[in-house]
Amino acid sequence: MQQEDIKQLKISSAVINRLPRYYRYLKQLLSENRLRISSLELSKLMKVTASQIRQDLNCFGGFGQQGYGYNVKLLFGKISEILGAKEGYTAIIVGAGHLGHALAAASTFNNRGVELKALFDIDPRVIGTACGELMTYSMDSLEDYCNENRVDIAVLTVPKNCAVAVARRLAETGVRGVWNFTGVELELPAGVSVQNVHLGDKLMTLCYDIKNNQQDED
Amino acid sequence: MQQEDIKQLKISSAVINRLPRYYRYLKQLLSENRLRISSLELSKLMKVTASQIRQDLNCFGGFGQQGYGYNVKLLFGKISEILGAKEGYTAIIVGAGHLGHALAAASTFNNRGVELKALFDIDPRVIGTACGELMTYSMDSLEDYCNENRVDIAVLTVPKNCAVAVARRLAETGVRGVWNFTGVELELPAGVSVQNVHLGDKLMTLCYDIKNNQQDED
Numbered sequence: 001m002q003q004e005d006i007k008q009l010k011i012s013s014a015v016i017n018r019l020p021r022y023y024r025y026l027k028q029l030l031s032e033n034r035l036r037i038s039s040l041e042l043s044k045l046m047k048v049t050a051s052q053i054r055q056d057l058n059c060f061g062g063f064g065q066q067g068y069g070y071n072v073k074l075l076f077g078k079i080s081e082i083l084g085a086k087e088g089y090t091a092i093i094v095g096a097g098h099l100g101h102a103l104a105a106a107s108t109f110n111n112r113g114v115e116l117k118a119l120f121d122i123d124p125r126v127i128g129t130a131c132g133e134l135m136t137y138s139m140d141s142l143e144d145y146c147n148e149n150r151v152d153i154a155v156l157t158v159p160k161n162c163a164v165a166v167a168r169r170l171a172e173t174g175v176r177g178v179w180n181f182t183g184v185e186l187e188l189p190a191g192v193s194v195q196n197v198h199l200g201d202k203l204m205t206l207c208y209d210i211k212n213n214q215q216d217e218d
Numbered sequence: 219m220q221q222e223d224i225k226q227l228k229i230s231s232a233v234i235n236r237l238p239r240y241y242r243y244l245k246q247l248l249s250e251n252r253l254r255i256s257s258l259e260l261s262k263l264m265k266v267t268a269s270q271i272r273q274d275l276n277c278f279g280g281f282g283q284q285g286y287g288y289n290v291k292l293l294f295g296k297i298s299e300i301l302g303a304k305e306g307y308t309a310i311i312v313g314a315g316h317l318g319h320a321l322a323a324a325s326t327f328n329n330r331g332v333e334l335k336a337l338f339d340i341d342p343r344v345i346g347t348a349c350g351e352l353m354t355y356s357m358d359s360l361e362d363y364c365n366e367n368r369v370d371i372a373v374l375t376v377p378k379n380c381a382v383a384v385a386r387r388l389a390e391t392g393v394r395g396v397w398n399f400t401g402v403e404l405e406l407p408a409g410v411s412v413q414n415v416h417l418g419d420k421l422m423t424l425c426y427d428i429k430n431n432q433q434d435e436d
Binding site: 016017019020021023024082083084085087089097098099101102103105106108109111112113114152153176177179190191193194195197198199200201202203204205206207208209210211213 | 234235237238239241242300301302303305307315316317319320321323324326327329330331332370371394395397408409411412413415416417418419420421422423424425426427428429431
């Protein structure tokens with residue numbers, strides 16, 4: 001195991017979960033041609049404490065210099081690398097309903113270094129139609145497509161009742177990750193990572209905030 | 219200030235952010251007519267440690283009894299109360315595009331005790347059309363609607379370039395919370411809570427998991 005790998009393993013999942021937020025802010029700073037930023041300024045921007053920032057970013061080496069701050073480009077590059085945004089991952093959306101279309105239309109994938117390749121559905125009315133620059137294919141051709149094209153990530157936006165079956169098919173085609181919007185628990189082989197999105201969880205936190213009149217920091 | 223309020227203030231935001239997940243699992247257990255569950259069993263189900271569960275749930279009083287476990291109904295009721303799911307909050311979706319329609323069609327709101335009332339858009343092609351049982355109204359009638367109906371939550375699914383202006387209008391109508399899907403930072407008056415959803419953050423965590431072949435626990 002290389003030293004680099006060892007370093008990565010030490011990063012806690014709490015820190016990893018916070019890194020995409022750093023990624024967003026640093027991407028924004030880069031687009032504004034900012035060369036460096038102090039932990040204090042970054043802390044004000046991101047509305048977290050400067051000590052939290054120093055603690056988070058110290059996990060993977062000292063990009064901050066006393067009196068200089070962080071080198072925006074270096075830090076962004078390192079975070080991109082850690083998060084896998086430089087791996088050139090590709091994705092397909094399985095389920096070309098409203099949510100599938102919304103995700104396909106957003107800049108979500110491009111902005112994170114993931115190339116979205118196609119959509120899949122069973123509805124004859126959408127099969128063969130384009131969603132932006134992406135084609136919608138029949139679910140019948142899922143396996144063939146995945147054999148002929150490298151597909152790392154499947155975005156699962158199918159109805160609940162077929163979530164498990166479709167996820168299994170995807171795992172068999174060799175996808176390495178499933179971004180699961182179905183709300184259904186998936187049991188997939190060890191080689192397939194799953195990230196579940198439960199949108200309603202944030203709605204509940206909002207209800208809590210309203211009840212207690214609190215502000216979000218995200 | 220009542221004792222109840224004081225207790226709530228002591229709950230950390232980290233615990234609050236985890237509560238919706240307990241809510242989901244307990245709701246499921248309730249629907250299966252489960253009367254009680256041990257922290258060990260809940261821990262296996264939710265794939266977190268039993269000590270984490272005990273620690274989280276001890277924050278708001280002892281619903282767990284040694285050798286008995288948690289009373290599912292009591293615990294679910296308490297978590298619902300803390301999260302504001304019993305407040306009868308109402309919501310509108312502003313931006314009836316793909317994402318707005320996807321959210322309207324999902325059981326996200328109902329399942330969390332929030333009543334979704336209507337959608338709003340500027341597109342003449344969708345104004346006046348129904349989305350399931352919900353009507354889509356013109357943005358011109360937003361203020362009138364909010365004056366005539368109690369609207370606690372606005373779900374913001376408009377394009378980035380009008381996010382700030384629309385959010386300000388919503389704040390002026392008196393909504394108490396904005397569920398913000400636009401990716402744009404909103405500066406709203408102190409009385410308005412905001413929960414930002416950055417879907418891409420989860421995509422990045424998935425990329426990290428793929429790169430490191432890790433499994434999600436959510």
